[in-house]
Amino acid sequence: MPIEIKHLTHVYMPGSPFEARALNDICLDIRDGEFIGIIGHTGSGKSTLISYFNGLERAKPGTVFVGGVDLGSKDTDLIAVRRTVGLVFQYPEYQLFEETVEKDIAFGPTNLGLPPEEIERRVVHAMQLVGLDPSRAKKSPFDLSGGQKRRVAIAGVLAMDPQILVLDEPAAGLDPAGRHEMLELIRDIHESGVTIVMVSHSMDDVGKYCDRLFVLSHGEVAYQGAPAEVFVHGEALNAIGLDVPECAKLAKRLRDAGFDIPMDAYRLEDVAGYIIDNIGKGRRGA
Amino acid sequence: MIKNVTIGQYFPGDSFVHRLDPRTKLLATIALIAVVFVSTGFAGFAMIAAFVLLTALSTGVHLKFLFKGLKPIMFIIIFTFILNLLFQQTGGVLLQFWIIKITTGGLKMASFMAARLILLVVASQLLTLTTSPISLTDGLESLMRPASKIGFPAHEIAMMMSIALRFIPTLMDEADKIMKAQKARGANFETGNIIQRARAMIPLLVPLFVGAFRRADELALAMDARCYRGGAGRTRMNQLKYGARDLIAALAVAALFALVILANRFCPF
Numbered sequence: 182m183p184i185e186i187k188h189l190t191h192v193y194m195p196g197s198p199f200e201a202r203a204l205n206d207i208c209l210d211i212r213d214g215e216f217i218g219i220i221g222h223t224g225s226g227k228s229t230l231i232s233y234f235n236g237l238e239r240a241k242p243g244t245v246f247v248g249g250v251d252l253g254s255k256d257t258d259l260i261a262v263r264r265t266v267g268l269v270f271q272y273p274e275y276q277l278f279e280e281t282v283e284k285d286i287a288f289g290p291t292n293l294g295l296p297p298e299e300i301e302r303r304v305v306h307a308m309q310l311v312g313l314d315p316s317r318a319k320k321s322p323f324d325l326s327g328g329q330k331r332r333v334a335i336a337g338v339l340a341m342d343p344q345i346l347v348l349d350e351p352a353a354g355l356d357p358a359g360r361h362e363m364l365e366l367i368r369d370i371h372e373s374g375v376t377i378v379m380v381s382h383s384m385d386d387v388g389k390y391c392d393r394l395f396v397l398s399h400g401e402v403a404y405q406g407a408p409a410e411v412f413v414h415g416e417a418l419n420a421i422g423l424d425v426p427e428c429a430k431l432a433k434r435l436r437d438a439g440f441d442i443p444m445d446a447y448r449l450e451d452v453a454g455y456i457i458d459n460i461g462k463g464r465r466g467a
Numbered sequence: 468m469i470k471n472v473t474i475g476q477y478f479p480g481d482s483f484v485h486r487l488d489p490r491t492k493l494l495a496t497i498a499l500i501a502v503v504f505v506s507t508g509f510a511g512f513a514m515i516a517a518f519v520l521l522t523a524l525s526t527g528v529h530l531k532f533l534f535k536g537l538k539p540i541m542f543i544i545i546f547t548f549i550l551n552l553l554f555q556q557t558g559g560v561l562l563q564f565w566i567i568k569i570t571t572g573g574l575k576m577a578s579f580m581a582a583r584l585i586l587l588v589v590a591s592q593l594l595t596l597t598t599s600p601i602s603l604t605d606g607l608e609s610l611m612r613p614a615s616k617i618g619f620p621a622h623e624i625a626m627m628m629s630i631a632l633r634f635i636p637t638l639m640d641e642a643d644k645i646m647k648a649q650k651a652r653g654a655n656f657e658t659g660n661i662i663q664r665a666r667a668m669i670p671l672l673v674p675l676f677v678g679a680f681r682r683a684d685e686l687a688l689a690m691d692a693r694c695y696r697g698g699a700g701r702t703r704m705n706q707l708k709y710g711a712r713d714l715i716a717a718l719a720v721a722a723l724f725a726l727v728i729l730a731n732r733f734c735p736f
């Protein structure tokens with residue numbers, strides 16, 4: 182189910198003194214099975230953009246197609262779209278409301294009108310996917326830790342069995358260990374066959390996990406492409422409030438100093454490998 | 468949906484009226500409301516309307532916003548108009564059919580009442596459009612302060628009002644976010660009968676209340692940490708001060724008052 186967005190513009194509160202243009206002529210496409218990163222400074226329009234992915238906002242002007250279905254059309258079955266595209270908002274733990282973890286995760290599938298056995302199966306499966314111990318099923322979600330709550334919230338979306346999972350800053354507000362676990366968890370979900378769109382403002386995170394990036398700045402796509410292609414614009418990225426990963430910076434400094442390190446090295450393992458290769462070889466031309 | 472709601476409908480600006488002391492604006496609004504009731508004829512109303520319109524024009528606020536406030540009470544205005552039209556039976560008969568009899572007195576009374584309601588709303592609209600909610604509560608607190616001598620909690624009420632005003636947009640924002648999140652899980656807030664709709668609100672209201680309590684807790688802690696202990700002995704950063712323009716405004720309102728009283732006396736309409 183590819184997502185195709187063309188010339189999307191979004192203006193908040195048009196015609197009022199508080200008018201704000203959050204998106205400006207956005208064009209992007211997401212293909213099946215990709216792990217996409219959307220990065221940008223706070224206020225660059227990331228959250229606004231993803232609310233178009235499952236028809237929470239209707240495009241005008243512009244078009245949004247998901248799997249060939251026009252989300253702007255009045256006849257589109259939005260429930261079907263929301264079944265295909267799962268959206269996990271920022272701080273999703275604040276949307277929990279049920280008495281037990283199990284019931285909260287079942288909210289989505291119940292809304293889809295699935296039979297009870299199927300709901301039960303999906304709840305168990307989703308809990309397993311996000312690494313929640315089955316013993317927590319009957320607990321109140323409000324008694325869990327922050328990181329665990331977030332897992333429940335993500336399980337609640339996964340239980341809809343989406344083909345595309347969109348996550349808005351899934352690692353925000355977690356400690357380094359929780360952050361790492363969360364990102365690994367998303368990688369696992371990706372490997373189970375779900376297309377992932379991850380919103381982040383950490384270049385390190387998107388560099389490590391994503392196949393392709395869209396860099397947003399002031400509501401426009403400033404750069405796009407594979408991480409290596411994007412990280413080449415080091416200075417320009419700094420100018421729009423973003424940073425390249427530490428490893429990419431190191432690689433660039435070594436390259437500038439004359440060491441033989443290719444342009445597309447930015448992952449820790451790659452850069453380490455090239456440094457080891459360089460040891461003993463000395464500088465080019467030296 | 469919840470979008471596009473501006474609380475207190477404050478319209479930022481830098482006009483003469485915007486820069487008036489909020490106490491002046493509050494008192495002037497009360498005076499305007501009083502003068503609307505004092506006026507006994509259309510001549511007075513015409514003067515008040517001219518005053519309000521000219522003031523509104525001078526603020527740079529779009530007149531459209533001035534009349535927006537009428538929308539919610541349009542029903543009441545129309546209802547009052549029709550009741551007066553039908554049941555006030557004085558003067559010559561204008562129209563008569565079946566059991567309905569419309570008289571000149573009825574028409575006059577109906578128009579008078581409708582005009583009075585419209586003027587009341589538009590005049591108070593002028594206050595909320597040109598005064599930010601925060602300076603409005605500051606003004607209220609300052610005006611209520613004498614009453615705190617007899618134990619009236621003026622500061623506490625003003626503080627509660629400003630906190631509420633400060634958090635209403637935050638809560639609206641949060642409600643909007645939660646609603647979107649639950650819709651993304653297939654929740655349906657828009658269709659169904661009244662019981663289904665009420666049930667559909669649970670996934671919105673529970674997180675909203677949990678969030679509101681969490682915020683209240685955090686705010687109380689933060690205020691405590693900065694040694695907040697109520698109104699006694701508390702000074703403020705922005706002192707309210709009356710200036711020359713407040714005097715001008717007061718004189719203008721007083722002049723309007725005098726003119727309306729003269730109109731009541733000498734003008735038959």
Ligand SMILES: Nc1ncnc2c1ncn2[C@@H]1O[C@H](COP(=O)(O)OP(=O)(O)O)[C@@H](O)[C@H]1O
Binds near residue numbers: 222223224225228230
């Ligand atoms: N509900 C809203 N009303 C008005 N303006 C908004 C609203 N939500 C976001 N904005 C504005 O739109 C812009 C983009 O916001 P957002 O999409 O939340 O950015 P990001 O997620 O990248 O931080 C910001 O300038 C923000 O102030």
Ligand SMILES: [Mg+2]
Binds near residue numbers: 228
């Ligand atoms: Mg955001």
